[in-house]
Amino acid sequence: VKPPPVTRYNLNNVTITHNPLDNRENILILTPMARFYQAYWDNLLKLTYSHELITLGFILPKNKEGNTATTELQKQIAKTQQYGPEKDRFKSIIILRQDFDPPLPSQDEGERHKMQNQKIRRAAMAKARNSLLFTTLGPSTSWVLWLDADIIETPPTLIQDLAFHDKPLIAPNCFQRYYNTERKVMDERAYDFNNWQDSPTAQELASKMGYDDILLEGYADMATYRALMAYMYEEGADIHHEVPLDGVGGTALLVKADVHRDGAMFPPFAFYHLIETEGFAKMAKRLGWQAAGLPNYKVYHYNE
Numbered sequence: 001v002k003p004p005p006v007t008r009y010n011l012n013n014v015t016i017t018h019n020p021l022d023n024r025e026n027i028l029i030l031t032p033m034a035r036f037y038q039a040y041w042d043n044l045l046k047l048t049y050s051h052e053l054i055t056l057g058f059i060l061p062k063n064k065e066g067n068t069a070t071t072e073l074q075k076q077i078a079k080t081q082q083y084g085p086e087k088d089r090f091k092s093i094i095i096l097r098q099d100f101d102p103p104l105p106s107q108d109e110g111e112r113h114k115m116q117n118q119k120i121r122r123a124a125m126a127k128a129r130n131s132l133l134f135t136t137l138g139p140s141t142s143w144v145l146w147l148d149a150d151i152i153e154t155p156p157t158l159i160q161d162l163a164f165h166d167k168p169l170i171a172p173n174c175f176q177r178y179y180n181t182e183r184k185v186m187d188e189r190a191y192d193f194n195n196w197q198d199s200p201t202a203q204e205l206a207s208k209m210g211y212d213d214i215l216l217e218g219y220a221d222m223a224t225y226r227a228l229m230a231y232m233y234e235e236g237a238d239i240h241h242e243v244p245l246d247g248v249g250g251t252a253l254l255v256k257a258d259v260h261r262d263g264a265m266f267p268p269f270a271f272y273h274l275i276e277t278e279g280f281a282k283m284a285k286r287l288g289w290q291a292a293g294l295p296n297y298k299v300y301h302y303n304e
């Protein structure tokens with residue numbers, strides 16, 4: 001009688017280095033997805049990191065919008081994985097569907113950014129990210145790239161460029177292109193305000209808050225005076241200029257898999273008065289992992 005097979009992984013052999021391509025390190029790209037954008041997929045296909053080392057993981061809500069997005073996503077997956085050129089094909093792809101209880105209503109940009117909607121929304125997003133992470137992170141994963149479904153433009157070398165910094169967590173600067181009606185030209189503006197450095201004012205606000213209350217960034221009613229990476233961009237300056245961060249966003253974020261393996265996740269509750277991705281940066285820090293950001297390295301968010 002044959003003994004049952006045992007698969008052994010030595011986590012010490014899973015390298016996490018500043019040159020992941022040469023070391024053939026596996027990367028997991030994780031995307032919570034409420035809507036499917038073709039430009040997101042097209043940008044993903046253009047990433048020059050070896051696709052045979054990339055696993056994709058998606059989580060989509062179980063509502064009408066999520067069903068539509070799943071259908072569109074699956075169409076593109078079939079096109080790439082079955083009919084596309086070999087070099088474009090990813091190692092593997094995992095799709096999760098998730099019910100929220102109660103279901104999160106579909107919201108446009110204005111509605112979901114309203115302050116009173118934020119806590120419920122961010123908590124639901126945190127749970128979606130955790131479900132996605134805990135069901136897909138494998139013993140041979142070296143890196144996790146969090147990439148929102150509405151990130152439609154990045155440099156093709158995004159993974160290599162971020163990994164090169166060898167940081168436990170590192171975020172590029174997320175901008176948005178828009179039509180500037182005053183200047184009558186295409187223009188761009190900062191989008192992700194969750195990448196920040198803490199301030200004494202925010203600490204003071206937090207100290208007076210209730211147990212379950214959370215600090216939010218980017219709201220006039222709650223001026224935190226944190227230093228936002230969104231505003232640290234300098235035209236023409238070194239794209240590899242690095243700054244330390246205390247809070248991070250999830251639009252684009254490269255994380256060493258060991259940070260997650262140590263237990264850092266997205267708190268769906270007030271953790272030091274921070275929630276979701278911002279709470280994640282704090283939890284990583286408590287585990288000894290310091291987040292960093294690249295203010296001059298831009299990626300672009302879809303404009304609704």
Ligand code: GDP
Nearest residue numbers: 032033034035059060061104112128148149150
């Ligand atoms: P914002 O850009 O910060 O306003 O946040 P988004 O609404 O774009 O959400 C962040 C990411 O989560 C995007 O990739 C969305 O497609 C995705 N997303 C938004 N709502 C849900 C949801 O209810 N379930 C899941 N699974 N993903 C969602």
Ligand code: MN
Nearest residue numbers: 148150251301
């Ligand atoms: Mn978004």
